[in-house]
Amino acid sequence: MARLANLETEYPVLDSTVRNFCASHGIFSVEDFLIHDLYMLAAFAEQNDSSEGLKEGIAQVLSIIDDMHQPWLNGMELLEDAKRNKHVFPTGIQGIDLLLGDGTIIFWNHLVLYLDTGNSFSPQRIAYFLGKTINPSSAQAKNQFLQKVMSNISCHSVFDMFAMFDVLHQLESYLRCQDGRGGCQMRLLIVDSISSLISPVLGSSSTQGRALMTSAGYLLKKLAHQHNLAVLIINHTVGGEGGYSKPALGDSWKCIPHSRLFLSCDRGSNNYNVSILRHPSMGSLLTVLLKKALALQVSSVNTYISRSAEASQKKLRR
Incomplete structure (x- = not known):
């Protein structure tokens, strides 16, 4: 944390x-306040x-600390927040939407x-996929x-972790200014x-890479939640x-995303497999088999949903 x-x-x-x-009480940073007896300090x-100025300073540091963590919420408050603010985007492919739990459709105005x-x-x-998902009346x-x-799509090239942090912090400032305003809002x-950024800095002899990875995960989750x-x-x-x-x-990474999908290709049958590795409310054995057509045309995908259960499998076909 920051030094005073x-x-x-x-x-x-x-x-x-x-x-x-x-400093006379051994406090040099915001972090030092967390391990100090604040009643004694007051x-x-x-x-x-200069008691008035000192009390204002102590109150200011405590306010900074409060801003660094999420407020306590009870179950009903979390439920209301989920209903009012949390959105789930459709991917355009029903099988994958089923894996992710589907949800409220957020259309194109974001x-x-x-x-x-x-x-x-x-x-x-992107233009190709859009052309397959709409049927306009005219050219x-x-x-x-x-x-x-x-x-509505903004693309930024980032080639190292620090460039990504730079963009994410700029995004955080932008979103903080946009919250509560009308107009077109960012939703995705x-x-x-991310692995191409983190892998080069991961090393067995240094903890810096893992610290950067954890910081990146925390910042991404913070943006998603707030x-x-x-x-x-x-x-x-x-x-x-x-x-x-x-x-x-x-x-070290697997606990950071809320949901994890694993995509693989069976080259013998030309099928794409999509499996759940982690999901907050669904089992990790749910798998979607997507025909090779996925790479060519979204609308012609044949999707098979299979659930693994002990010795037998049940298949649900769309």
Whole structure:
């Protein structure tokens, strides 16, 4: 956490008098307040000639600490927040929507931020998918619709963790200013892919990489929760035991996303498999089998839903 000496510019009440008083009690940072007896500190402040200024400084630091954690909420408050503010986006593919739990349809009048870490963003591909999901009455209507959707997508190229943090902090400031205002709001953040940023800084002999990964996960979850964003994070796969693929970011990352889907391809049958690795309300054995057509045309996907249960499998076909 920040040192008190670095906070005076933003909080003038934390002047040299307050800092010297705190230093005399072994307090040099906001973190030091968390392990100090605040009642004793307030009592010492009362005995000082500058007691009013000191009490204002102590109150300011406590306010900073309060802003750093989420407020306590009971079950009913959480339920109301989920009903009022939390949204689930349809993917356009019914089988995957079933895996994710489906939800309220948020149509095209929202902003999307796409963080591209490998120059993989393709506007032509997006235009192709949009063309398959709408049936406009004329070519002009189709072009107007396409322009509206594409103008709501903002793509930023980021090639290292610090560039991503930069963009995310700018996004946080922007969203904080936009909250409560009308107009077009951001509802989707895509990071494609986060593993290509984190993998280079992960090392067995250093904890810095894992600390950066944890900080990135915390910031993404904070944005999702506080500003009601849907956050889609791409994590590539690597070879695992027995020749099977596994997520590149392993155990340290798996607890960060709310839901994790594992996509794989059976080259023998040309089927794509989508399995749940983690979900807050669904079992991890649910799998969707998507025909090869997924890569070619969304509307012609044949989807098979299969649930694994002990010795038998039940299939639900769309």
